[in-house]
């Protein structure tokens with residue numbers, strides 16, 4: 772097993788464990804409101820795109836918001852390695868009688884099975900910056916293939932890690948720009964400019980900030996259009 776495979780394996784059990792602590796969604800689909808700036812971008816994506824893929828979907832929050840608030844969405848596909856997360860997402864679909872969202876438990880290699888130019892919207896929320904860089908490179912390449920011309924890509928990234936934050940969060944350097952907490956990779960720390968340089972064939976539509984934690988450092992939102 773190479774280093775990335777080992778890191779991915781650890782990450783997958785870490786995130787699955789996190790989702791075992793998450794309760795079933797109590798909110799109903801028609802009660803979902805636009806509460807945050809992230810919700811506003813999901814609404815925009817659900818209006819700009821009709822077929823949306825959400826890679827590293829977790830328990831499906833982003834697709835549920837895009838469906839509830841965006842008026843054009845017709846189909847959504849969520850992919851995640853966590854069986855617990857996917858089970859939560861599927862349970863929500865069952866409870867809410869949603870039949871146009873599909874959730875698949877698989878890792879990034881599943882992307883290779885998806886036909887080229889088959890989606891006009893994609894979401895990567897807090898995924899690209901928590902995986903080993905060579906895995907992220909594969910995901911970026913595959914999403915680029917899967918997205919149609921003019922397709923939209925919504926990316927959310929964690930806040931940039933300053934030295935002060937690295938110390939405060941008790942993070943250890945795992946490799947170049949890679950930081951871990953308790954041995955699990957939790958942040959691949961690039962500036963927003965470096966992230967943008969990984970999408971050379973996309974046009975930047977909007978760059979924003981998202982205050983996930985009150986008064987905390989701000990997550991980054993990037994909204995791109997495939998040129």
Ligand SMILES: C[S@@+](CC[C@H](N)C(=O)[O-])C[C@H]1O[C@@H](n2cnc3c(N)ncnc32)[C@H](O)[C@@H]1O
Pocket residue numbers: 779782783786787826827828829830832850851852853856877878879895896897898901902906
């Ligand atoms: C930080 S969470 C983000 C979840 C969700 N997108 C959100 O914004 O709340 C990262 C997610 O990526 C998933 N994940 C980790 N490695 C993966 C891989 N190789 N392929 C697919 N999903 C993966 C985890 O199970 C976890 O749900």
